[in-house]
Amino acid sequence: xxxxxxxxxxxxxxxxxxxxxxxxxxxxxxxxxxxxxxxxxxxxxxxxxxxxxxxxxxxxxxxxxxxxxxxxxxxxxxxxxxxxxxxxxxxxxxxxxxxxxxxxxxxxxx
Amino acid sequence: xxxxxxxxxxxxxxxxxxxxxxxxxxxxxxxxxxxxxxxxxxxxxxxxxxxxxxxxxxxxxxxxxxxxxxxxxxxxxxxxxxxxxxxxxxxxxxxxxxxxxxxxxxxxxxxxxx
Numbered sequence: 001x002x003x004x005x006x007x008x009x010x011x012x013x014x015x016x017x018x019x020x021x022x023x024x025x026x027x028x029x030x031x032x033x034x035x036x037x038x039x040x041x042x043x044x045x046x047x048x049x050x051x052x053x054x055x056x057x058x059x060x061x062x063x064x065x066x067x068x069x070x071x072x073x074x075x076x077x078x079x080x081x082x083x084x085x086x087x088x089x090x091x092x093x094x095x096x097x098x099x100x101x102x103x104x105x106x107x108x109x110x
Numbered sequence: 111x112x113x114x115x116x117x118x119x120x121x122x123x124x125x126x127x128x129x130x131x132x133x134x135x136x137x138x139x140x141x142x143x144x145x146x147x148x149x150x151x152x153x154x155x156x157x158x159x160x161x162x163x164x165x166x167x168x169x170x171x172x173x174x175x176x177x178x179x180x181x182x183x184x185x186x187x188x189x190x191x192x193x194x195x196x197x198x199x200x201x202x203x204x205x206x207x208x209x210x211x212x213x214x215x216x217x218x219x220x221x222x223x224x
Contacts, residue, residue: 041147041217089209103152
């Protein structure tokens with residue numbers, strides 16, 4: 001069974017700060033997903049990565065396969081970045097199934 | 111527009127009611143999913159359909175009954191639910207069911223069972 005842990009659970013920041021959210025998993029994987037969930041429930045897929053680093057605007061995701069760890073960074077954070085950030089990995093037993101972390105709730109204040 | 115729509119967005123029902131949730135995807139995907147999100151808990155996969163065939167039933171009680179008439183539509187039929195079934199129900203779709211496939215989520219149906 002693949003366990004997914006995220007830290008921190010809650011994060012507050014001032015506008016402009018650099019944000020880091022961490023995700024650790026217990027079993028080798030083929031890919032890791034980062035998702036964003038806004039108040040109201042809608043979920044948007046941010047990244048899928050299997051190695052190295054990906055960048056989209058102010059968001060950067062990195063993954064270290066050997067250490068079974070991924071980070072999501074937000075540069076120059078803005079109040080509209082306030083959301084829950086969730087990482088997910090395929091189940092070790094059934095790769096059709098994603099296992100989700102509990103999420104990191106981010107609030108960015110002006 | 112995410113390409114995945116869900117109706118209704120909010121639903122309040124009694125324990126003896128029968129209702130259905132609907133999901134439609136306009137992305138030409140082959141796989142569709144139902145997830146449950148309860149307060150303070152991670153997303154839980156309920157069902158997976160690939161090419162209209164159910165490929166995963168994650169030990170979901172029989173009071174939840176999925177239906178996938180075609181690759182674009184997915185229903186979740188609800189009957190004799192319990193208050194603990196109150197949650198956000200999310201539909202998603204992806205090209206296929208590989209772990210590397212990006213899943214596109216609908217806005218969810220917030221269900222309250224009285």
